[in-house]
Amino acid sequence: MEILATPTEARAWRHAVRGDVGFVPTMGYLHQGHLALVRRALSENAATAVSIFVNPAQFGPGEDFERYPRDEERDLRLLRECGVDAVYLPTPAVIYPPGYQTYVTVEQVTRMLEGAARPGHFRGVATVVLKLLNTIEPQRAYFGRKDAQQLRVIRRMARDLDLACEIVPCDIVREPDGLAMSSRNVYLTPPEREAAPVIHRALRAAMDQFSAGERDASTLKRAVETIIAGQHLGETEYISLADDDTLEELDGLVQREAVLSIVVRFGATRLLDNIELTPEPARFGQVAD
Ligand code: PAF
Numbered sequence: 001m002e003i004l005a006t007p008t009e010a011r012a013w014r015h016a017v018r019g020d021v022g023f024v025p026t027m028g029y030l031h032q033g034h035l036a037l038v039r040r041a042l043s044e045n046a047a048t049a050v051s052i053f054v055n056p057a058q059f060g061p062g063e064d065f066e067r068y069p070r071d072e073e074r075d076l077r078l079l080r081e082c083g084v085d086a087v088y089l090p091t092p093a094v095i096y097p098p099g100y101q102t103y104v105t106v107e108q109v110t111r112m113l114e115g116a117a118r119p120g121h122f123r124g125v126a127t128v129v130l131k132l133l134n135t136i137e138p139q140r141a142y143f144g145r146k147d148a149q150q151l152r153v154i155r156r157m158a159r160d161l162d163l164a165c166e167i168v169p170c171d172i173v174r175e176p177d178g179l180a181m182s183s184r185n186v187y188l189t190p191p192e193r194e195a196a197p198v199i200h201r202a203l204r205a206a207m208d209q210f211s212a213g214e215r216d217a218s219t220l221k222r223a224v225e226t227i228i229a230g231q232h233l234g235e236t237e238y239i240s241l242a243d244d245d246t247l248e249e250l251d252g253l254v255q256r257e258a259v260l261s262i263v264v265r266f267g268a269t270r271l272l273d274n275i276e277l278t279p280e281p282a283r284f285g286q287v288a289d
Pocket residue numbers: 025026027053055058125128129147150
């Protein structure tokens with residue numbers, strides 16, 4: 001496994017690869033969710049590169065940039081065991097050298113939800129992802145569905161800037177009790193960790209109502225809210241039921257693909273989760289087989 005420290009080294013590696021390159025950008029402290037992206041990339045490409053870079057530009061003042069969990073040695077061991085071909089490990093000075101002043105702004109789809117809660121966050125994400133894609137030049141880049149808005153922001157950027165790279169969304173990987181895997185789960189105290197699966201239970205309750213035919217957006221959101229309110233450690237920051245592509249909030253009936261997303265705060269830790277809701281096409285006149 002090659003360790004690449006600069007864009008020059010990363011480009012030299014890329015240009016020596018024969019065939020498609022898959023790419024998984026990460027901030028390290030890898031968990032099974034990351035490794036699922038890596039395995040998918042390995043299965044679909046001739047070579048796979050992973051980046052590990054805790055990107056200062058996507059953390060706001062007072063956020064957890066300094067204390068974000070890091071364990072480079074373990075990450076490299078896991079990636080080596082998976083059979084990854086190269087790891088790009090730039091420093092902040094490599095990505096943002098003195099005099100750096102160019103940023104990417106994706107407009108509408110960054111305005112709400114995480115974009116409203118964390119001003120500047122998606123400007124940092126879009127900028128670093130574009131820089132990484134521009135350096136690695138992969139055919140495919142893999143992103144988890146857990147960060148629902150991030151995925152849509154990157155997809156929008158890729159379409160708007162005519163990027164050649166395909167953005168591949170990958171399913172959320174959960175702990176056996178339903179908690180979505182996240183590097184930030186380590187911040188939870190034992191009682192918070194025990195309570196946190198309530199998030200998935202709440203989303204499942206709404207999904208069950210949706211599957212049973214409920215289409216009213218407020219009723220579906222209320223189903224989530226009621227279950228979260230039934231415990232006292234986690235506090236709902238927002239619940240959103242939005243258009244799957246634009247993330248514009250839906251009111252009235254859910255008649256097209258939608259994403260139900262939630263942030264629950266446990267102490268200082270914000271946990272994100274979501275489920276996608278797909279109304280079945282009308283089935284009248286279909287013959288059962
Ligand atoms: O999802 C993440 O870990 C980060 O936001 C990403 C995509 C690696 C950009 O820093």
